[in-house]
Amino acid sequence: MTKPRDKQMTIDQVVAQLSDGMTIGIGGWGPRRKPMALVRAILRSDLKDLTIVSWGGADVGLLARAGKIRKLVYAFVSLDSIPLEPNFQRARQNGTIPEIVELDEGMFQTGLYAAAQRLPFLPMRAGLGSDVLVNNPWIKTVASPYADENGDFEELTAVPALKLDVALVHLNRADVHGNATYLGPDPYFDDLFVQAADKAFVSVEQIVDTAGLTVDTPVQRLLINRMMVDGVVETPNGAHFTVCTPDYERDEKFQKAYAAAAGGSDEDWAAFEQRFLSGDEEAYQAAVAEFRAEQEATK
Amino acid sequence: MTEFSRAHVCAAAIADAFKDDGEIFASPMGMLPMLGVRLARLTSNPDLVISDGESLFLGGTPPLFAKADVVEGWIPFRRVFDVVAYGKRHVMMGATQIDRQGNQNISAIGDFAQPKRQLLGSRGAPGNTVNNRTSYWVPKHNTRVFVENVDIVSGVGPARAKAAGPGASKYNDIHRIVTNLGVFDVKGDGDTVRLLSVHPGVTVEEVVEATGFALDISTDVPTTREPTLEELIVIREVLDPKGLRFREVPEPVTTDEVAK
Numbered sequence: 001m002t003k004p005r006d007k008q009m010t011i012d013q014v015v016a017q018l019s020d021g022m023t024i025g026i027g028g029w030g031p032r033r034k035p036m037a038l039v040r041a042i043l044r045s046d047l048k049d050l051t052i053v054s055w056g057g058a059d060v061g062l063l064a065r066a067g068k069i070r071k072l073v074y075a076f077v078s079l080d081s082i083p084l085e086p087n088f089q090r091a092r093q094n095g096t097i098p099e100i101v102e103l104d105e106g107m108f109q110t111g112l113y114a115a116a117q118r119l120p121f122l123p124m125r126a127g128l129g130s131d132v133l134v135n136n137p138w139i140k141t142v143a144s145p146y147a148d149e150n151g152d153f154e155e156l157t158a159v160p161a162l163k164l165d166v167a168l169v170h171l172n173r174a175d176v177h178g179n180a181t182y183l184g185p186d187p188y189f190d191d192l193f194v195q196a197a198d199k200a201f202v203s204v205e206q207i208v209d210t211a212g213l214t215v216d217t218p219v220q221r222l223l224i225n226r227m228m229v230d231g232v233v234e235t236p237n238g239a240h241f242t243v244c245t246p247d248y249e250r251d252e253k254f255q256k257a258y259a260a261a262a263g264g265s266d267e268d269w270a271a272f273e274q275r276f277l278s279g280d281e282e283a284y285q286a287a288v289a290e291f292r293a294e295q296e297a298t299k
Numbered sequence: 300m301t302e303f304s305r306a307h308v309c310a311a312a313i314a315d316a317f318k319d320d321g322e323i324f325a326s327p328m329g330m331l332p333m334l335g336v337r338l339a340r341l342t343s344n345p346d347l348v349i350s351d352g353e354s355l356f357l358g359g360t361p362p363l364f365a366k367a368d369v370v371e372g373w374i375p376f377r378r379v380f381d382v383v384a385y386g387k388r389h390v391m392m393g394a395t396q397i398d399r400q401g402n403q404n405i406s407a408i409g410d411f412a413q414p415k416r417q418l419l420g421s422r423g424a425p426g427n428t429v430n431n432r433t434s435y436w437v438p439k440h441n442t443r444v445f446v447e448n449v450d451i452v453s454g455v456g457p458a459r460a461k462a463a464g465p466g467a468s469k470y471n472d473i474h475r476i477v478t479n480l481g482v483f484d485v486k487g488d489g490d491t492v493r494l495l496s497v498h499p500g501v502t503v504e505e506v507v508e509a510t511g512f513a514l515d516i517s518t519d520v521p522t523t524r525e526p527t528l529e530e531l532i533v534i535r536e537v538l539d540p541k542g543l544r545f546r547e548v549p550e551p552v553t554t555d556e557v558a559k
Contacts, residue, residue, distance in 0.1 A: 029376055056420075076420035083419060092407070092417035102406060104425035106380040124384070126426030128467035129455035135411050144466075154466035185354040186375040 004177040009231040011281055014201045015041045017231070018166060021070070023051040025112075025162070025197055027169030027190040028242060031057040031079045031250055033182070035170035035203045037238035037281050042068060044280070051099075053162055055108060055189070057242060058255070061087030061262060062277075064097060065269070072097050073162065075105035079255055086263035104132055109189060111162035116195035120161055127157035167197035170239045171224065172247060173213060174204040178229025181213050181221045184245035194228040201231040203238045205247045237285055253295050254288065303526050305479060306548040308498045309438075310335045310534055311526040312482050313391065316434050316475040318343035323387040323432075324356075324374075325349055331547050332391040332436045333363055335477075337538050338530060350374050362538050383423065386470060388431040391477075392424060396449040399512040401456030401473045401485030401492055403428075403435060404449035411451055424453035429460060432472040438547045440478035442511035445492075457490040479548050480506050482523055487515025496523040500551060 015038070018024065024042075028034035039059045042050075049070040054060050056077035063069050065087040077088040091097050103111070104126040114122040123142055127133050133141070142158040169190040174180035180202050182190070194200035202224060213222060241251035241258065261272035276287045313335025317325050325340075325347045327333040333352075340347045340360045348371075350356050356372030374382070382388050395418055396404040405424055409415030427433050433454060437444050452459065460471035476483040476492065480501045487493030493515035497506055503520050526534070534544070 074420055076422045078419055084417070089417040092414055095413040100412075102411075102420055104421055105423045106383060106426040109377065109380050124426070125429040125466060125470070126423075128425075128429050129452070129459040129463035129471075130421065130425035130428075131406070131411070131452040132421060132425050134452075141466075148465065148469075150465065152465040154469075155464045156466045185373075187377070188375070189377060 004226060006176045007178050007226070007229060007232045008176050008207065009201070009233050011037055011041045011233055011235060014038055014168075014231055014233055015045050015047070017199065017201070018042070018045070018047055020047060021049045022165040023053060023163070025164040025167040025193045026052065026054040026059050027167065027188060027193045028057070028059075028239070029055045029186070029188045030076070031242045031255070032186070033170055033184065033188060033239050033244050034059045034242040035168040035238065036240055036242060037235035038168045038170075038201065038203055038233070039063065040277065040281060040284060043277060053164060055105060056085065056088065058085065058258060061085040064088055064091035065262065067096065069097050071099035071101065073101040073103065075103050075108045079259060081250070081252060082255065082259045086259050090262070101136055102132065103127075103136075104130070107132070107157065107159050108162070109192065110159040112189060112192040112196045114159060114161035115163045116192050121158040123156040124159055125156060127159070128155070133157065162196060164193065164197035165199065167193040167200040168203070169193055169200070169224070170203045170235070170244070172205050172244065173208050174202055174224075174232050175210040175213060176207060176232060177210070178202060178224070178226035178232050179210060179213060179222060180204060180224040180229070180232075181217060182223055183217055183221065183247070184243070187223045191223045191228070194224055199230045200228055201233065202229050203233045203235040205236055205238065205244065207232065207234045235281065237288070238281075240285075240288060251288075254291060257291070303531055304545070305498060305500075305551055306331070306544040307526040307531060307534055308523055309477060309479060309548055310338050310544065311530050312477045312498075312523050313436065314339035314343060314530070315524075316391065316477060317347060317389060320344060320347065320389050320432070322346040323348065323389055324382050326379075326388060326390040328390070328392045329436055329547070330363065330543060331438065334534065334539055334544055336391070337363075338533060341533050341537070342530060348372070360538075362540065363543055380426070383426055383430045386431050389434065389474065390427050390431060391434040391436050392427065392454065394435045394437055394444065394454070396444060396446050397435060397437065397476060397492070398446055398449045398456070399491050400458045401476070401490070402449045402452045402459060403454030403456075404451045406451040406453045408450055421453040425455065428455040428471060428473065429467045430470050432474050434473070434475040434477065437476065437478040440480040440506070440509045442509060445510040445512060447512045457485055461490070480509060491515050494520055496521045498523045499525060
């Protein structure tokens, strides 16, 4: 029987598809279900001058600290239990990200919708009256062609399409063809990211056969269809240290160590990098396991 | 038992901000707002729809940060944006700065291009303030928070909304600003921040001193109502038995609270 094509790749094969100056959308939300294994691979690469589009967490912080970002499109950057992301704060306060686009978080969704629907923009109210439109003078408003109940032709924000070259997302399970399911409580916006992009790569905790995708979870959780996907990578614990319910919760102890290093001296950060980010993904996971064992031992 | 501390006054004032909302999604950001919303749901407005702050609408009214409860709906982030646009929502956000015209800043302090201090980012404040009822909670009322002009306008006050046209102003509804000192709205002269009441034990002079702009103040400012016995019992025994509220509003503490 003929089957759709097999899109399994390695982490390095995904990164080989990226090039300098690309616009890369990173799925998940803040410190939740981020494709961190792929982000870490970008850190190890020579890639530069990237435009990063993200409801940001440590993905943005790490890429900013590594000097990978030329332009950042975000609505917030937060680690939740640690509200302010130290590496992002540092980059902003030192002015090391050349171009900054701060949007309202709903505008961000509308921009992805517009891109996913191949529209130049979609209208919404968010942004009107705020400094989002002052700090981004290239974002225009548009007059409704229809009168409202008072006879006014409302002026609305024309949210520009957030068109992506590449989307990187992390879900719980996929088949080799790119059908992917999330098992936690929130899909976030991963389906929008992949549809807003020319190419999309999905990392997952586990690759299963197609029938396995719906064995123990409702079909409604099949968020991403293979026609939206160019590559699938199995990266167990690949969202670490962000949350990936039900496979694992956020690694708060690790996040605390990350934030302390990021907010500490240059030496603190160099030590963190040396310990966790100097090797490949396997080395990272081994270092995390060792960190965890240390934490257990000091209980 | 009828003694109370400032945190209880704040919780009751926040609950009052939600009491006439009817059946809408109450979105509190931060601990006291969560306590106040849940207090309203258990007393003045049982129709309020509340969430776990993640992705679930809760059928019951659990204590602060408790997880297990009956679920009555699904509210992932994408559907929050749907409800914002739908309008049946009242959010109470924090504010790093609020100015005389009721604009709010949670984005950054200083110049946007290279801020002195980068904060969260604008999050949903621009969208919230032109779509659904929005209130603010300020646990430490001082002149660094209440400034003449915010550095960056995240949340839009009524004057700026009107200037941006009916698309911005028709659903702009800045309802209450509750602080550790008093209760305010933005219905003062020329759409400015107005003092509605001072909390028990607080003087109008203290509020003026702690505010970096000229407040609209009537000649006779009332005192914020005291929490009822029922509210005190609900807060102490049901919603916040661990006393987490005192982390946000530690003072003034009465002797019976110190004993807890």
